[in-house]
Amino acid sequence: MIQLRNVVKTFDTKQGVVEAVKDVNLHVKKGEIHGVIGYSGAGKSTLIRCVNLLERPTSGEVIINGIELTSLKLPQLREVRQNIGMIFQSFNLLKTATVFENITIPLRLLNISNEEANERAERYLEIVGLSERKNAYPSQLSGGQKQRVAIARALSQEPEVLLSDESTSALDPETTDSILDLLLKINKELGITILLITHEMNVIQKICDHVYVMERGQVIEEGTTIELFTKPKNPTTQKFLNAVSQRQLAPALIEQLTLEGYILRLTFVGDATGDPLIASLTEKFHVKPNILSANIIELKNGIVGNLVIHLEGQRDEKIVQYLTANGVYVEEVL
Numbered sequence: 001m002i003q004l005r006n007v008v009k010t011f012d013t014k015q016g017v018v019e020a021v022k023d024v025n026l027h028v029k030k031g032e033i034h035g036v037i038g039y040s041g042a043g044k045s046t047l048i049r050c051v052n053l054l055e056r057p058t059s060g061e062v063i064i065n066g067i068e069l070t071s072l073k074l075p076q077l078r079e080v081r082q083n084i085g086m087i088f089q090s091f092n093l094l095k096t097a098t099v100f101e102n103i104t105i106p107l108r109l110l111n112i113s114n115e116e117a118n119e120r121a122e123r124y125l126e127i128v129g130l131s132e133r134k135n136a137y138p139s140q141l142s143g144g145q146k147q148r149v150a151i152a153r154a155l156s157q158e159p160e161v162l163l164s165d166e167s168t169s170a171l172d173p174e175t176t177d178s179i180l181d182l183l184l185k186i187n188k189e190l191g192i193t194i195l196l197i198t199h200e201m202n203v204i205q206k207i208c209d210h211v212y213v214m215e216r217g218q219v220i221e222e223g224t225t226i227e228l229f230t231k232p233k234n235p236t237t238q239k240f241l242n243a244v245s246q247r248q249l250a251p252a253l254i255e256q257l258t259l260e261g262y263i264l265r266l267t268f269v270g271d272a273t274g275d276p277l278i279a280s281l282t283e284k285f286h287v288k289p290n291i292l293s294a295n296i297i298e299l300k301n302g303i304v305g306n307l308v309i310h311l312e313g314q315r316d317e318k319i320v321q322y323l324t325a326n327g328v329y330v331e332e333v334l
């Protein structure tokens with residue numbers, strides 16, 4: 001549904017050429033939700049703006065629903081863009097128009113009849129749960145309500161694709177959750193394919209099927225959300241995960257414990273708790289694992305468990321092999 005092939009975007013500035021996006025490939029299949037995560041300046045905004053050609057790539061291909069956009073003439077491009085809705089961190093609502101008009105005015109500009117525009121405004125305000133505020137002005141709404149209006153406006157074009165540019169970054173955690181629930185609902189009920197950018201791992205955790213980690217214009221790691229949460233390879237990915245999984249131990253504690261043994265981080269998929277695992281280690285290898293931390297992370301498509309244990313003595317490869325054979329991903333914490 002959304003494909004980027006070798007997309008490059010450079011900017012010529014007084015200070016020289018800035019390579020904001022370097023050779024990015026990405027493929028979001030119909031009905032999936034993919035997320036791009038990265039720190040500030042990684043190139044996320046530029047990348048997502050390349051998808052609807054708000055930013056024209058310097059090179060590479062952008063393919064939406066089988067149509068390559070960079071070679072289209074403006075009238076055809078306008079038509080394809082109607083199939084791509086977009087929501088932003090700053091909502092971008094018309095301040096002097098009511099909630100209802102914020103939806104109908106853009107539709108009227110697309111030559112949609114008054115009657116149809118009104119019907120769509122009613123329908124999509126109902127879906128986002130804001131029918132009762134249709135006569136309010138944006139200044140009378142909370143941040144979460146403003147984003148709901150922006151979502152209803154995007155949906156009213158009846159697109160197959162929705163792009164989300166940090167749409168929850170200005171919201172508190174509770175409101176973020178409610179907007180993420182709404183995105184899940186429209187993905188499921190309306191079948192809309194979603195590509196989002198974010199700097200928050202909890203957004204990825206809650207709604208994404210697939211993740212791309214971006215740094216300095218490049219995708220440095222990608223995979224299903226479960227893969228990334230179980231086997232993060234890149235230090236930047238690991239840093240993002242630390243924020244949601246309390247994976248990190250204090251360096252002083254690691255130093256002290258490794259003097260008299262070794263520390264293993266065990267990650268497993270599924271709702272099994274760590275208890276049987278620990279019991280079986282004791283039974284089979286006569287060791288007494290000391291649990292340093294344990295948590296369960298709920299992802300959109302499954303549950304990932306994290307257990308950090310300390311074992312006394314020399315590292316025993318048989319223990320690692322046994323755990324690996326039982327589907328546990330094992331890393332030594334040094």
Ligand SMILES: Nc1ncnc2c1ncn2[C@@H]1O[C@H](COP(=O)(O)OP(=O)(O)OP(=O)(O)O)[C@@H](O)[C@H]1O
Pocket residue numbers: 011012013018019020038039040041042043044045046047
């Ligand atoms: N119009 C522009 N002209 C020149 N440089 C730009 C332009 N837009 C972005 N850049 C540069 O491209 C790089 C990537 O910026 P971009 O905004 O895409 O990153 P980001 O990951 O979205 O960060 P943030 O979350 O802070 O917006 C940065 O170095 C930025 O300064």
